[in-house]
Amino acid sequence: MPNIYDSAYELEKAxxxxxxxxxxxxxxxxxxxxxxAKQMFENFRDTQMELQEKQMQGLEITxxxxxxxxxxxxxxxxxxxxxxxxxxxxxxxxxxxxISRIITKPLEELYGNPEETN
Amino acid sequence: MPNIYDSAYELEKAxxxxxxxxxxxxxxxxxxxxxxAKQMFENFRDTQMELQEKQMQGLEITxxxxxxxxxxxxxxxxxxxxxxxxxxxxxxxxxxxxISRIITKPLEELYGNPEETN
Numbered sequence: 559m560p561n562i563y564d565s566a567y568e569l570e571k572a573x574x575x576x577x578x579x580x581x582x583x584x585x586x587x588x589x590x591x592x593x594x595a596k597q598m599f600e601n602f603r604d605t606q607m608e609l610q611e612k613q614m615q616g617l618e619i620t621x622x623x624x625x626x627x628x629x630x631x632x633x634x635x636x637x638x639x640x641x642x643x644x645x646x647x648x649x650x651x652x653x654x655x656x657i658s659r660i661i662t663k664p665l666e667e668l669y670g671n672p673e674e675t676n
Numbered sequence: 677m678p679n680i681y682d683s684a685y686e687l688e689k690a691x692x693x694x695x696x697x698x699x700x701x702x703x704x705x706x707x708x709x710x711x712x713a714k715q716m717f718e719n720f721r722d723t724q725m726e727l728q729e730k731q732m733q734g735l736e737i738t739x740x741x742x743x744x745x746x747x748x749x750x751x752x753x754x755x756x757x758x759x760x761x762x763x764x765x766x767x768x769x770x771x772x773x774x775i776s777r778i779i780t781k782p783l784e785e786l787y788g789n790p791e792e793t794n
Contacts, residue, residue: 560690562771566778569683574782576680583786616734650783653680657779660684664692665768668701 569657578650585643595639602634687775696771700764706757713757720752 573579589595605627612619634640691697707713723745730737752758 560686560693562687562690562694562775563778565683565687565690566775568678569680569687570779570781572678572680572683573779575678579782586786614732616732654780654783657680657684660681661688661691661775662772663688664697668704 573653573657576653578646578653582643582646582650585639585646588639589643592639595637598630598634598637599640599643602630602640605630691771691775694771696764696768700761700768703757703761703764707761710757713755716748716752716755717758717761720748720758723748 589599609619609623609627634644707717727737727741727745730741752762
């Protein structure tokens with residue numbers, strides 16, 4: 559019988575050694591080592607988080623804020639290294655979503671089909 | 677090098693075969709096989725979700741709703757089988773949180789310590 563914690567650490571290792579994670583790391587370091595790109599990326603992140611928090615709190619997002627976010631997103635997408643980083647983030651996110659779907663399957667089966675639990 | 681998907685399926689198996697999951701399954705089935713308990717539990721779940729959704733949308737929760745929720749929680753806590761189910765849910769949740777912490781560690785290290793990535 560596999561042990562949960564051993565299996566979790568094994569999976570962590572697999573993620574760490576995967577091409578997807580290594581590529582993300584390289585893309586992230588490239589951006590972080592370029593002060594202009596770093597600032598642009600962090601600015602983008604901060605703006606995203608601010609808007610998300612506002613949305614979650616049900617607060618209104620002003621037209622000005624939407625416009626500011628749009629400008630930042632456009633700038634970021636045109637920066638090759640940041641665009642690459644975002645692409646690698648999306649790629650790893652797909653993998654993480656797959657993992658999440660796989661490991662929550664037992665719970666989903668249990669709670670999703672109460673009539674089939676006997 | 678361990679493969680991500682192999683490791684994820686191994687972890688899923690470990691969860692499914694764990695004492696924590698088996699105990700939760702038993703507790704869940706006990707409640708689902710008792711029509712009164714089942715209805716009480718589902719009522720509790722529905723109320724919880726309703727309130728959570730309202731909160732996330734930033735909608736106001738009335739005093740009446742708070743009172744209704746309190747009554748349901750009290751009834752549920754006094755029902756031995758449902759209390760047991762909730763206890764087993766919490767126990768498995770701790771494990772799931774541990775797993776989540778373990779497998780997101782590579783990302784956390786990368787994003788949490790930008791000055792250490794060189």
